[in-house]
Amino acid sequence: MCGIFGYIGDKKTAPSMVLTGLKTLEYRGYDSWGVAVVPDSADEKKVIFVKKKAGKIGAATVSDLPPGSLAFGHTRWATHGGVTDKNAHPHLDCTKMIAVIHNGIVENHETLRNELKKKGHVFVSETDTEVIAHLVEEYLKKFSVLPRDAAPAFSKAVQATFKDLDGLNAIIVINTMADEMVAARNGSPLVVGFGTGENFLASDPVALLPYTKQVHFLEDDEMVVVTRQNIHIFNAHSGERIRPKKQLLTWTAEETEKGKFPYFMLKEIHEQPGMLSEIAADSTQQASALARELQKASRIYLVGSGTSGYAARAGSYYFATVGQKITNWSSPTEMHHHIDILPKNAVMLVMSQSGETMDLLDVVKRAKEHGTRVLSLVNVVNSSLWRMSDLSLPIGAGPEKGVASTKAFTATVAQLILMAYAMNNDTKTGQKLVAQAAKATRAVLTEKNVKLIKDVAGSLKNAEHLFVVGRGISYVTVMECALKIKEISYIHAEGVSAGELKHGPLALITKSATCIVYAPNDQHHASAIANAMEMKARGAHIIGVAPTKEDVFDEYIPVPDIGEASIIPNVVVGQLLAYYLTLERGFDPDMPRNLAKSVTVK
Ligand code: M6R
Secondary structure (H helix, E strand, O other): EEEEEEEEEEOHHHHHHHHHHHHHHHHHHOOOOEEEEEEOOOHHOOOEEEEEEEEOOOOOOOOOOOOOEEEEEEEOOOOOOOOOOOOOOOOEEOOEEEEEEEEEEEHHHHHHHHHHHOOOOOOOOOOOOOHHHHHHHHHHHOOOOOHHHHHHHHHHHHHHHHOOOOOEEEEEEEEOOOOOEEEOOOOOOOOOEEOEEEEEOOOHHHHHOOOOOEEEEOOOEEEEEEOOOEEEEOOOOOOEEEOOOEOOOOOOHHHOOEEEEEEOOHHHHHHHHHHHHHHHHHOOHHHHHHHHHHOOOEEEEEEOOOOHHHHOOOOOOHHHHHHOOEEEEEEHHHHHHHHHHOOOOOOEEEOOOOOHEEEEEEEHHHHHHHOOOOEEEOOOOOOOHHHOOEEEEEEEOOOOOOOOOOOOHHHHHHHHHHHHHOOOOOOOHHHHHHHHHHHHHHHOOOOOHHHHHHHHHHHHOOOOOEEEEEOOHHHHHHHHHHHHHHHHHHHHEEEEEEHHHHOOOOHOOOOOOOEEEEOOOOOOOHHHHHHHHHHOOOOEEEEEEOOOOOOOHHHHHHOOOHHOOOOHHHHHHHHHEEEEEEHHHHOOOOOOOOOOOOOOOO
């Protein structure tokens, strides 16, 4: 969940380059940050200089660090130890000549810490990460007899340390004597960037875009020694040399910037009409390819986490009604209970924006061991999920940096609509619906409409609870909208199936309740309106989201009727509502508390 950026090269400004890289990656974790540099000057080179602080990186500078051409840094999402300056990465060994940054969890850190303490090591933080620095120190003592041994001994020491760590971890280690970064990965993502006279390491390829598009994604148990001129990859266990699999990044640095928008989330919401038009124009062939695979399956399991999970759930409606295929839906953590009984020829279709969600990687691994074919829809091409799957296709949302996922949802749903219609040999209708979704989304985003949603947000800003209610596929809409509202505005919002109201939730509907009711023009419309009346009869304030205004609505947000694809503009209304509620309440929509963009821990 943490952001990692490392540089070695000709430039003396490594600390500020690292800081810039970290700012690009802040969405991966933002409770604290830190930069370490090996100073270029021989006088200062005796120790590593570190600047680290709790809190967001914001307008931080590193001008107080000495110049150097080898530096790395980290943005943290705390696992072990509170959010303090001391617990921020990088962490140093006792000599202050070794520094480490880390993503993941060292499961045996307590045992290692106790052993190291017995050997006299002094710990200054509460983190699991610090054991890595002291372990490298310990191994380095063992391996380097002569000063000229420094470089090979250092990578050997990191290798031995990495082998001692239990759990899923990515580590990068530097020291004052070897002009290199040594990194290893198991589970948590790391990517190596190839430059000219300079090379890079990062947790996310987005950070490398301003410098290079040539990258190698480290696989599990791969280690790399990165110097100015060389990148040497090998297996951490066998030591066997591995040829880099160079990939070319397709996104541009500009695409990853906020541009004229105050927040990434708003930028990404507004990118949806254009993105959907592109998907309608370009994605039918890939949807047909995937549909052919799905048609062969005896059963389909759609899997995703959070917002991607809701997209998967929307897909299960389309696959059942349009594709005429029995389709199950599950979150990856619950899917574990089904793996052992997956029938022969079942297919698991996994969706993910990042392609690095650990829960997904975990279940995909198990499914593959079981012999189940895994297909995936992934936004970050070449990510871990992409590489693990039997067949992967891009979602086509472009870079998404807002922690609250928006365009990845609508893009995934659009792909699933195309696929469902392709399964029914009717690609034209699928394409038409996605093109209509682009148009309808543009209508939701007109100035007049946005102002209306902003006003509704203003009126709801002090609400403690919001009930978001819908039927059929709108049940997915309301769960996704409720997730958006709670994760960034911190209002408790519950997505309720309108049909289930009378089975329990109605007990909570009293005079003070605010209910947002989705009533698209589908077979559930009349029932949804009846449910709105039942809630109103108990004193609830009803905000209706529908193509037509109904008497039962106290407030009304219009949304175009585009038949089966209405979920797309409907969810965009929810995204805007969540965004403006968050601003009204004075919070940052891009960096919600306790969350991070890529969830790379279990
Ligand atoms: O990268 P993924 O799509 O696999 O991420 C899955 C969830 O962690 C993600 O959708 C999360 O729920 C978002 N913060 C929701 O806005």
